[in-house]
Amino acid sequence: MSIIFVSSRAARQVTDAVYPWKRGSIMFTFKGEFFPDPAKASLSEFYEGELAVFLHTLRRNGQLIEQHWNLVEQNGVVKLYCIAPDEDALEPRHYNRYGLEALGGLIQRSLRPPVFRVIGKTLGLSDACACESPSYYVLFSNFVAEYSPVSCGDCNLPVPLYKLPGDSEDEYYALRQWQGEYKACDSLFVLSGVGEGFGYREISEIESPLTKEGLEICREMSQKSKRPFYYFLHRHYVPQESTCPGCGQEWKLDGKLHGIYTFKCDQCRLLSDAP
Template identity: 80%
Template sequence: MFTFEAEFFPDLTKTSVSEFCGEELSVLLHTLRRNGQLIEQLWNLVEQNGAIKLYCIAPEEDALEPRHFNRYGLEALSAVLQKSVRPPVFRVIGKTVGLSDACACENSEYYVLFSNFAAEYSPVSCGDCNLPVPLYKLPGENEDEFYALRQWQGEYKACDSLFVLSGVGEKFGYREISEVDSSLTRDGCDVCREMSQKCNRPFYYFLHRHISPLETCPRCGQEWGLDEKLHGFYAFKCDHCRLLSDSP
């Protein structure tokens, strides 16, 4: 992950700083976030002499280049330019400390749908390197801005938070993230099937087990234990059902 400094130059004869930030710039930033080019909402805006400085985090050094924009991003950028005296400037400050690198594989064999309560990055992990895959790098068309994928991640993080907090919602949260027949898992498996069709790659779904491992695949009943943990984490893998799980 990399930290960026960007500078925007609103035309104050057409707009005000507050309107520019709340409208054109806000639309651009959220569009980039939905496309995986910005990491969640880890950004700050600073006004300086009529210009707007943006400090943000992106998954790769070239993440904010226009070639990665989807059509919504290009439309949002066009709206920003119409209200600006000159184009924005993006500069890489350096590598962000404490956040994961992004997948750099050119042709991943398969992907994993994976998240947790603290995740701020892509919910898609590379099956080869186990690093998060920026959404804009996924093959195939995604005209819906990964809506179902992002919806699932938000729900997963909420359920995992209930479990981790160990309060009134602990049992509900754990069931949702650990059971193959939970509503969350069913939605996630639907997302995996949809993304697999779009990307033409297998998508595996991860079931987190904190209390007791599942010795056989919970869907087909076949043995699925691995001789050695995959990426030092996954202890179980069913290629038939495209499920993964860990071991307490």
Template identity: 30%
Template structure:
């Protein structure tokens, strides 16, 4: 991933509140389309212009060819707020993040965690993130629903990893139970992406707990009950189970790894 600075310059009289609303709307539109990553964006006003540094999946993430209808509308909103189209300044590659894949994968999966800011859509060949704007819009012109699911999954993951309150168990259930609201919604998003991309797309089902390693090795697919989903060798050194029919990948409980 890369760091880019955007500079917004006013071309006529306006107010900070009007400019702030237009800039934030533009940034949120970019986020909903997967063109920028993260949840919060610091916007500073200095020397007559607004500046903001963003984390993006690729150097070309902010190219107009990737813009969703909302991003295009937000750009018009900047003009109405008397702000010129943003100027980009490339800062460099982020040393603490992953590099997006440039290859079309043979299969892909929805996988995230609370420490990842990148796209939740991953290449099944390398586990590298796939920028969401590189695939057709999933719902209503962009990928807001995918980003929203990712945010909720990460929130549950952080709570259960902290293991400090009773909410730990409810959170672990949401990301580890195939029948939970969060998992069912994510699995549905997975199906939508597979339909749009024509690439086999799997859902990562988190697994923790369990009685014993022996029971873990013999646990069935939680959707169809098949025992044939246990792999001889783990995929990407991480996934020990894969059900072709149900499009689910999972791990042996982290308690036994």
């Protein structure tokens, strides 16, 4: 199975020169070209079928940033403009089983394999983790998050899902579902008067259904990665509480971890902040 991937060394050199302090991978904008075979499918059938499946499979694997792509048709060629978390994010070696299957179906309906080219560094978006082997991870999100809900414990940058230890069978369904639920509850807390209390309870209480779901995901991901997974518990209204809500032990740090976390419990694998 083939795919053409054109890297941009110039884009990387400019990035390193302008952002010498960066600790993570810079988000990159790509141009992709797809060549549907009109003898096998109409343009709309190709777009709504094989191409849609392929793109959403990459999105679910963390290789494309959600909602940041545009498609244009020109002279029978479908052109994609999208954002990915690293310069090599769209290379087939990062595909899971579903991505490879989707690519195969796409190529069967195409005149030739798709082509991806790096255009350059994407402005205005967060960097992504570039650590080779993080010592621990954090499950963290909010209502405006567009990236992976997993952060690196060492650099505090989001970890693309395809970089998480696991296997090619995993589409991170539970993880993505939890993030959607967390964003909904956090949105209620921040933006809603009527639903503020419900939203806050879900993101702040150790016994809430949302927190229990997140802690279970952390346990499962920890087993797969062989690394600790911490859960972020947002405690806006009890910032001075010095004991862990899980075990009752002292958990206040001497200073702020990554400038965000004021509390950390290694036994319960919980992190929290203070306004």
